[in-house]
Amino acid sequence: MSTQVSKAEVVVSPGEFFQIGETRRIRSAIRLELTEHSYLPKSDDPRADWVASVAVPAFKTLSQMGFLAPRFCTIGTGAGLDALAAVEILKARTVGFTDIHDDVLEHARRNIQSNLLAQDVELVGGVGDLLSPLVGTLSEVDVIYENLPNIPMAETDDLADGQTSSTFIRERSEEIPGFAEKNLVTLHYLALQQAYPVLRVGGRVLSSIGARIPISEILALSGAAGYNGSVLTYTWKVQSEPHEVVGGFARWEREGLGPFHFYPVSVLREAFDGLSPAAAGARALQIESELAPYEIAAVDALALVESGEKVGHTVTVLDSVKVPDHAL
Ligand SMILES: C[S@@+](CC[C@H](N)C(=O)[O-])C[C@H]1O[C@@H](n2cnc3c(N)ncnc32)[C@H](O)[C@@H]1O
Known part of the structure; x- marks a missing residue:
């Protein structure tokens, strides 16, 4: 079992979180110390946790390939839990x-270091925006993983104020394609762009996107x-922090972005029943079209959330492979 020891520390069992019987490269009980800015692992509910339910199946799929x-x-x-999963599963x-907050990084x-069994791991951390703190330090990387926020911060939000891991600072100096801005996937696009020179040819970026937009986009x-x-x-x-997140999508939908899609939880449960994330990935477009009649726009989803109902969303791990320039 995983237990939440205090707000400042959680203990996660890889057996339950990573569905791994015996770990070889990381400890069998992972202690994670958190700050008020840290994205909180959902230690009581692995199905609700991004590392357990999204990163780990994606890493295992790669490893099986x-x-x-x-x-x-x-x-x-x-x-730091995603890094520990990569040490165990992707070796x-x-x-x-990287992370944008000093204290989180x-x-x-410390969390990565103190939970390692393997002696052959070198840690290269950097505080700052996306990959920028590691540019020039890291090269020829095999896999870059990201699960970055989608929703631009409102003018009134404060980055220094508690957990802001589902939002990010809106003003960016880079050129962003219009469709990425309209779909609120700007940071995912910028991460792909920054990753390109850091990857080896044949390397890949795994972008974890609960973006509530069409797969084609x-x-x-x-x-x-x-x-x-x-x-x-x-x-x-199931949508976590539903008031904040669905509220954020609804606000931008009212301003003309999106539309963004949520679904009834029972419909999602049935559509994915019996399918592994990899099997569902192989028929994602078909599942998406089966779900289409049940789509709920963000403004309507917010009304449901405000009346106490749960809503859910799909999550895609986009696999972007760096191919030699002439192969494109
Ligand atoms: C949704 S959490 C994901 C945490 C973890 N990777 C996972 O998958 O569970 C997003 C993380 O991105 C960090 N973040 C937000 N904007 C960032 C940026 N521009 N550059 C680097 N990190 C950022 C947040 O501080 C937060 O830790």
């Missing part, structure tokens, strides 16, 4: 990790950033 990642990097690591030995560094991100894109895994989640 025979693709390991001696050189791995996670952008926006939070507590990562060089582990890059320092805790992540998600795939278009890979193409726009110069990769070959496909859906690696497809799954669903």
Whole structure:
């Protein structure tokens, strides 16, 4: 069992969280220290946790394809649990990790270090925006993972105020394709762009996108950033922090972005019943079209949330492979 010891520390069992009987490279009880800014692992409910329900199945899918990642990097690591999953499942030995908050990064560094059994792991951490703190330090990376926020912060939000892991600062100086802005996937696009020079040819970016937009638009991100894109895994989640997140999507939908799609939880449960994330990934477009009659726009989903109902959303892990320039 996983237990929440206090707000400042959680203990996660890889047996339950990663569905791994015996770990070889990381401890069998993972202690994670958190700051008030850390994205909180859902230690009581692995199905609701992004690392357990999205990153781990994606890493296992790659590993089953025979693709390991001696050189791995996670952008926006939070507590550091995604890096530990990569050390165990993808046999990562060089582990890059970034986060935008100093305190989150320092805790992540300690969390990764203190839960390692393997002696061959080198940690390369950097505080700052996306991959920028590691540019020039990391190269020839096999896999870059990211689960970045979608929703631009409102003018009134404060980055220094508690957990802001589902939102990010709106003003960016980079050029962003219009479709990425309209779909609120700007950070995913920028991460793909920054990752390109850091990856080896044949390396890949796994973008974890609960973006509530059509899969075709998600795939278009890979193409726009110069990769070959496909859906690696497809799954669903009950919307966590529903007032904040659905409220955020509804606000931008009213301003003309989106539309963004949520679904009744019972419909999602049935549509994905008996399918592994990899099997669902292989027929993602078909599942998406079966779900289409049940789509709920963000403004309507917010009304449901406000009346006490749960809503869910799908999650895609976009697999963007760096191919030699002449192969595109
Ligand atoms: C949704 S959490 C994901 C945490 C963890 N990777 C996971 O999958 O559970 C998003 C993380 O990205 C970080 N973040 C947000 N904006 C960022 C940026 N521009 N650059 C780097 N990290 C960022 C947040 O502080 C937070 O830790």
